[in-house]
Amino acid sequence: MYSFRNDYSEGAHPRILNALASTNLEQADGYGEDSFSLEATSLIRQQVGRADIDIHFLAGGTQTNLTALSAFLRPHEAAIAACTGHVLVHETGAIEATGHKILSLETNDGKIGPAHIQTVLDSHTDEHMVKPRLVYISNPTEIGTIYTRAELEQLSEYCRHHDLYLYIDGARLGSALCARESGLGLADLGRLADSFYIGGTKGGALLGEALVICTESLKQDFRFHMKQKGALLAKGRILGLQFRELFRDNLYFQLAEHANDMAAMLRQAIQAAGFDFLTQSPTNQIFPILPHWLIKKLQQKYAFYIWSVIDSEHSSIRLVTSWATPIEAVQGFIADMRQYLAERTV
Amino acid sequence: MYSFRNDYSEGAHPRILNALASTNLEQADGYGEDSFSLEATSLIRQQVGRADIDIHFLAGGTQTNLTALSAFLRPHEAAIAACTGHVLVHETGAIEATGHKILSLETNDGKIGPAHIQTVLDSHTDEHMVKPRLVYISNPTEIGTIYTRAELEQLSEYCRHHDLYLYIDGARLGSALCARESGLGLADLGRLADSFYIGGTKGGALLGEALVICTESLKQDFRFHMKQKGALLAKGRILGLQFRELFRDNLYFQLAEHANDMAAMLRQAIQAAGFDFLTQSPTNQIFPILPHWLIKKLQQKYAFYIWSVIDSEHSSIRLVTSWATPIEAVQGFIADMRQYLAERTV
């Protein structure tokens, strides 16, 4: 049974394990003030092209989101997110637990733009309602779609004009940036967002996310917030070291490209077999719509999530690839699918 | 320069790194539902001697404390802690950030007992004050002292009688339990505490703490609380695997014994040289009171914290050993100290 359920089923890229082993007994300062973390910070600054950004390494995505948003917002201020936003739906009210409402925007493709956001601003006019203050987007979104460079430019300009912070959840950021349609690089994010994070957990690390804070006023005392939320690891070295390894050369993006390539192989084969998709995803998560009989057959050899019921005979499923997905698994899936289809046709 | 500053300066015990490497590409379920975590749970249950306890793996101590206490307490309920309590002083208001006051008890040795706690109960009598509901202790305490079996029995009985939960912060639990004076084992904690955690970060792991919940009413929905506080790692496997390795045999306690032995060597040599200590610590943190000239000399070759100024010529320092402290470092420190003393005497 091979699993396409998610991109965190395996451990870490071997180079990361090697780096952990080879530095294991070096004594390092605690709480992220070690030399590995400083090196990783320096490498990311170079790739973003700004020496003035702050970078903090945290353990996971929900932790990063809740620490950042609670640090950035005053008590009466709210975040705005797509109705599919991870922070809105799948973090067990983590943001609300820090005291902040998230205003939800209806959207089909997981993306939000100025027009959506304007409806929120129009309806939040006085002190009887929360004050919208931060726009949360995920890139790629939770359903695999991405923001183009033009879309992000426009969104950023809109936010600045309306005194809204733009925050990007980059749990799978590598996959978005490596998608051919994207046209975005880390330097663009550093220019357009107030803060964003570079996901390590789903990008080849054992764990870890690198939060980038671009806007001066958001930087102050951030390590206090981290400590208060339980996000300052005693052995911060193990986060810094992993990001040093991922950004020492192009490893982070190579791994994301591999994941994208594996998803593309699946997508093309499924499309060629005549099936449609729930969303247009150029990233490592795809959502083909398949007949129930085929889903059942595939489930005998492959693990994946049923995403949503389409009609009485079809559902969409979610297939996720990762840095660790072997091409053989993809080829096997495609061959099996073709065989099942062929048997059925006969 | 060798550092005795803390017990989290190195990575992990090599067996843990090996286990990570050898299982790295096995696909595992996410969020702590993997087989490694289940094995670790089973092993810890065996050592505690109770099949009915719940065990959750979290990333760090502050995270564990804030997730547990906020889950266990209702909004108006407060914790009680020694004035030196980690949760009170060194977690940047993490518990208060979840809405709960911590009531502080003055104590010289970092320990609290029924008589202390009774003063709090006596002065908290109605709804104009918080309701004391949970007693937080650290074992060993933040200044290296430990609770004896008799003390813990008495405290536990008192808490049950007064409807107070007893929670034990075990960041360095191995060191406490391995101290000869302790007389306590995991089974005792499982019997006497409502909840406690077994520290991994300072006990040989890269990161990770195992929270044990003994009392039925505190177990419900705990994974919701973990997720909400950012404490449910996608690759929970890496926490489970480390605890599996630490508890697969006696490794956890062997490492703690080594740390204690190294501290004992230092303590005996310092004592033999005629110096006193700030606290009576049988664990891996000791607080000798040394003359300033000697401290200055030692600082040229060894890193450690100055803990407190005693008088114009003496301060106490903190020396911390760990699973990773080589005996050569300890021998070197002792030899150097003796030499400095000898030179001074001449």
Place this chain on the structure above:
Amino acid sequence: MYSFRNDYSEGAHPRILNALASTNLEQADGYGEDSFSLEATSLIRQQVGRADIDIHFLAGGTQTNLTALSAFLRPHEAAIAACTGHVLVHETGAIEATGHKILSLETNDGKIGPAHIQTVLDSHTDEHMVKPRLVYISNPTEIGTIYTRAELEQLSEYCRHHDLYLYIDGARLGSALCARESGLGLADLGRLADSFYIGGTKGGALLGEALVICTESLKQDFRFHMKQKGALLAKGRILGLQFRELFRDNLYFQLAEHANDMAAMLRQAIQAAGFDFLTQSPTNQIFPILPHWLIKKLQQKYAFYIWSVIDSEHSSIRLVTSWATPIEAVQGFIADMRQYLAERTV
């Protein structure tokens, strides 16, 4: 200029002012333990027909909602409300500020039922999402509609079956219960809800809401929660005394009936003039849809809110009556409206 903008434009019913004056210099116990509050509690228990309910007097609606919900819910639990719910939209994130998400249900008439709620339960299945635990309804709703007895019975049964608390915001409860279509009395609420509040501020008092807690498990330590949220007034007597006066005889309902009667006069005259309404409201808030020219004319003599734009020539307005609305004001409004229409027709 006469205002139909809201039902809190005036002070209090004269009987209440008289009661305040005549008891002014009697010394009374503080914090709601005075004899007036005890009398009021006893009178409300009689009307609800249950001696075992707890009753607390708070200063305002938002305060009551946030104190109750934060006391009733554990950190990971969420409330469910209609998209128009006061608690969701118009309390500046008060509930989220206590740590709880509110899940929003789309609805046109401000009301929610089992079918709506079931969609929430169906989509909240594990610890990655909040746990829905309390259903918040307003009766009357924020747009004047009411729950019938049959609807409330059904909702209550559904909630009990699914382990959901049913909480009723009764800011204008008198108006709902006095509506002919309602069929509900206080005894029904005491039987069907876990908790509800009887609004005083909009029902003839200077300020004050009476929170009723019916369910045993929700009662414990509630005064602690009140104090913590700043809801325990030193001179609680002034809340108790007002409710004593309102419930000493039928005054509370007489005032609500008057408000309803005044709204009915307006409604019938507007309907007779050929205009439609945004919602079917039998209570003291009505939302006629009027042509813009007529709205402009009426605004010269009457204050009211424009509620929503219907089309290029029509908007709905909100007219609110109260215990204090003189029949002359209503007659004046109707006469003026008819005159404007007559002039226009000519």
Place this chain on the structure above:
Amino acid sequence: MYSFRNDYSEGAHPRILNALASTNLEQADGYGEDSFSLEATSLIRQQVGRADIDIHFLAGGTQTNLTALSAFLRPHEAAIAACTGHVLVHETGAIEATGHKILSLETNDGKIGPAHIQTVLDSHTDEHMVKPRLVYISNPTEIGTIYTRAELEQLSEYCRHHDLYLYIDGARLGSALCARESGLGLADLGRLADSFYIGGTKGGALLGEALVICTESLKQDFRFHMKQKGALLAKGRILGLQFRELFRDNLYFQLAEHANDMAAMLRQAIQAAGFDFLTQSPTNQIFPILPHWLIKKLQQKYAFYIWSVIDSEHSSIRLVTSWATPIEAVQGFIADMRQYLAERTV
């Protein structure tokens, strides 16, 4: 039985009730935007002597404290208070419930000064601890003592120099300012504090506190915070009107002087009878130390709190006077005391 238990046993000064009655049916804007509140604001600004201060009317002291402090502080910032501070001890963790720790300072007279505060700053040096940011004092303190002009000047200067906000809880502010030893007026507070509140509940009103915000950066969006904490009353008029009445002329201070005079009569008589006091209080709360037999006798005719046990034969009691205390009650108490003493001597 006459009660000296507190200064909120009666209703309001008759002029306030008259004002409520005479304006009762005037229609006014809601939520504190009425003309009465505007007038009261203007009158207080005149007395403080600054046109640029913001003034908000809230319902009670705990509500005022929690709304202000949670608005002023960022999540990791803490307040500093005397160990007797109301906000620390007697508000059921209200401040902690908004996420903030309060650091306690030991003091015998309820007052804190630069030297105390410096110890906190010295021990809070990095992100592992909260960041002290606001100094909370009560004037008068909870035990009746007051800050002199020189003390407040010094404290204010210290706070500004160390980037600490100075906040004054003025639940009984009139009593402090009218004490002969004070030398402080509202204008001094407006100059020396960042924010303070003028207590109405204990100063002759039915309820209500006037929060004054002097420092520009603390003013922004304060009404959002009020609404979120349930502190924006629909009929804000009743708060504004009471403060208009209290500050229309010198009424607020006349009432405070009466309370002080009544306490002074008691104090002098008790002193003349040879008894000592727990604290040096020139305000409306005094704490004589009396023999138990005398306390028992007095309790037959007068209600008051036993404050603390001094020795096996003596306790301190608390006697509180107010705007409503009739001189006859004070004279009666004194006469009875003298008689009991005379009888005992015989």
